[in-house]
Amino acid sequence: MGGIGSGRRSQIGKDTTSDYLSLDVRRLQRDGLLTPVRSFSWNWSRNSRIEASIQIRIEADRAILNYRYRRGGNWRPEEYPVLLDRTGCNFGGQRAWFRCPARDCGRRAAVIYLGGSGIFACRQCYQLVYACQRESKDYRALRRADRIRERLGWGAGIANAEGGKPKGMHWRTLDRLMVQYEESVGEFLAGTARRFGLPE
Numbered sequence: 001m002g003g004i005g006s007g008r009r010s011q012i013g014k015d016t017t018s019d020y021l022s023l024d025v026r027r028l029q030r031d032g033l034l035t036p037v038r039s040f041s042w043n044w045s046r047n048s049r050i051e052a053s054i055q056i057r058i059e060a061d062r063a064i065l066n067y068r069y070r071r072g073g074n075w076r077p078e079e080y081p082v083l084l085d086r087t088g089c090n091f092g093g094q095r096a097w098f099r100c101p102a103r104d105c106g107r108r109a110a111v112i113y114l115g116g117s118g119i120f121a122c123r124q125c126y127q128l129v130y131a132c133q134r135e136s137k138d139y140r141a142l143r144r145a146d147r148i149r150e151r152l153g154w155g156a157g158i159a160n161a162e163g164g165k166p167k168g169m170h171w172r173t174l175d176r177l178m179v180q181y182e183e184s185v186g187e188f189l190a191g192t193a194r195r196f197g198l199p200e
């Protein structure tokens with residue numbers, strides 16, 4: 001069973017997305033891990049050292065998360081389902097989504113975060129803001145992603161849904177922007193995971 005909780009503290013002031021462990025359903029989908037029934041460990045590493053890990057079991061329409069979370073010196077086991085949703089894609093195939101497991105939420109989210117409650121939930125539930133005060137490499141990647149979203153008329157926020165092709169845009173342009181977008185999002189998320197456990 002995986003363990004999480006190396007005494008990480010969030011920054012003073014508003015929490016930011018980069019203070020949290022994040023789990024990206026698109027990454028799981030890209031890696032071909034969303035086919036039922038399948039169990040695997042998901043790790044967050046830094047300098048080739050595993051900082052945190054959870055067990056994930058994929059069933060037909062849900063992912064069961066299983067891990068231990070440390071709070072007040074005690075390791076508490078957590079096991080709960082996160083529903084999976086699938087929507088058609090403009091580019092063919094299907095897109096997977098998490099349904100936020102927080103009570104009374106159920107929002108569709110590409111990324112869920114592990115915040116202070118010890119449970120993964122969507123960005124809105126944790127009222128996360130992006131780390132705009134930090135001109136880090138990761139944040140520049142995030143802003144690059146947002147600028148592409150704006151160009152595509154999708155609105156800012158990589159946790160939000162991807163839209164379709166804007167009227168009048170060439171497919172080739174769209175393809176190029178999509179590649180840049182995926183790269184930027186990937187860079188941001190990799191940086192987020194790398195920073196886990198590191199005081200800044």
Ligand SMILES: [Zn+2]
Pocket residue numbers: 100101102105106107121122123124125
């Ligand atoms: Zn939520």
